[in-house]
Amino acid sequence: xxxxxxxDIHITVSEGASLELRCNYSYGATPYLFWYVQSPGQxxxxxxxxxxxxxxxxxxxxxxAEFKRSQxxxxxxxxxxxxxxAAEYFCAVVGESGTYKYIFGTGTRLKVLA
Amino acid sequence: EPxxxxxxSHQVTQMGQEVILRCVPISNHLYFYWxxxxxxxxxxxxxxxxxxxxxxxxxxxxxxxxxxxxxxSNFTLKIxxxxxxxxxxxxxxxxxxxxxxFFGSGTQLSVL
Numbered sequence: 001x002x003x004x005x006x007x008d009i010h011i012t013v014s015e016g017a018s019l020e021l022r023c024n025y026s027y028g029a030t031p032y033l034f035w036y037v038q039s040p041g042q043x044x045x046x047x048x049x050x051x052x053x054x055x056x057x058x059x060x061x062x063x064x065a066e067f068k069r070s071q072x073x074x075x076x077x078x079x080x081x082x083x084x085x086a087a088e089y090f091c092a093v094v095g096e097s098g099t100y101k102y103i104f105g106t107g108t109r110l111k112v113l114a
Numbered sequence: 115e116p117x118x119x120x121x122x123s124h125q126v127t128q129m130g131q132e133v134i135l136r137c138v139p140i141s142n143h144l145y146f147y148w149x150x151x152x153x154x155x156x157x158x159x160x161x162x163x164x165x166x167x168x169x170x171x172x173x174x175x176x177x178x179x180x181x182x183x184x185x186x187s188n189f190t191l192k193i194x195x196x197x198x199x200x201x202x203x204x205x206x207x208x209x210x211x212x213x214x215x216f217f218g219s220g221t222q223l224s225v226l
Contacts, residue, residue, distance in 0.1 A: 034214070043120075043219030044157070044205060090157060100145060100209060101170055104157040 002027050004091050006105035013081050014113045021076040021108050023065075023091030032094040033074040034102070035065055039087045047089075050074060061085070086112045116140045118218035120206050126224045127196055135191045135221045137206030146189045147207040147215065148181065150174070157205065163189065196225045 003026045013019055025031055035047040048059025055067040065076045074091060091105040119138040127133050139146050148160040161171040163181055180192045189208070193200055203222050207215040 036217075044217040046214060046217075049214055092157075100147075100215065101159045101162060102149070102157075102215060103159070106156040 002031075002093055002103045004093050004103050004105035006089075006091055006108050008108045009106070010109050010111065012111040012113060015083050016080050019076075019078045019081045019085070019110070021089050021091075021110070023074045023076065023105060024072050025074060025091070025093045026072065027093055033065075033067060034092040034094075035059065035063070035074075035076045036090045036092060036104075037061075037087045038090065038107075044090065047076070081110075081112055083112045083114060086110055116216070118206055118208055118216050120204075120218035120221050122221060123219065124222045124224070126226065129198055129225055130195050133193050133196055133223065135193075135204050135206075135223070137189045137191070137208075137218055138187055139189055139206065139208030140216055141187070143208035143210050143216070145169075145209050145211075146181075146183070147209075148191045149205040149207065149217075150202040151205065151220075152199075152202045160191075160204075193223075196223075198225050201225045 005024045007022050033050040036044040037047050038044050047063050048057045048065055050057050050067045057065050063078050065074055067074050088107045088109045090107045092102045094100055121136045146163040149157050151157045159172050161175045161181055162169045178194045182190050201224050203220045205220045206218040209215045
């Protein structure tokens with residue numbers, strides 16, 4: 001069965017520091033992978049997606065993610081974090097049913113220190 | 115960028131009451147979804163809807179839940195008799211063929 005694991009529940013970084021959020025997936029074929037961000041009281045905003053092609057994907061707000069098939073990973077990175085990046089981040093994979101059912105990870109809550 | 119609109123943003127109800135959560139998907143989208151997120155937990159799939167019928171539903175989506183597209187623009191989720199454990203943020207989403215999901219900002223349902 002498809003699954004997504006985000007090993008880090010909480011991460012704290014200082015403003016200006018680099019960031020990497022981990023995501024591992026379990027999927028039988030080439031996955032469609034996504035990163036969403038949820039600010040407090042807000043909905044889910046898509047940061048970036050991977051369908052095929054270049055394994056390094058650029059997203060909004062300066063984020064990027066790299067698809068590594070050999071490691072079943074799709075880690076999210078940002079070279080320099082801003083205080084406004086504090087939020088919860090969800091990795092998701094599209095399920096195998098063909099109906100675009102997204103399977104979400106449990107999320108990583110990012111705290112940014114001034 | 116076009117948006118999925120959900121109303122209300124916050125709904126409070128008594129246990130056992132019926133609630134209807136409303137969504138206006140993006141106008142040229144064909145596939146519609148409801149997800150929910152219980153506080154502190156991950157976002158969970160509830161149901162997908164296409165061509166005026168449910169195409170897939172999760173085990174969470176029991177007989178207390180129903181969805182409807184009553185006209186050409188709205189997509190609703192009804193919970194017939196709410197339980198305390200139905201308290202969650204409910205997200206509506208829509209998409210076109212082979213494209214990503216657009217999520218609404220959610221309705222926070224509080225069952226007292």
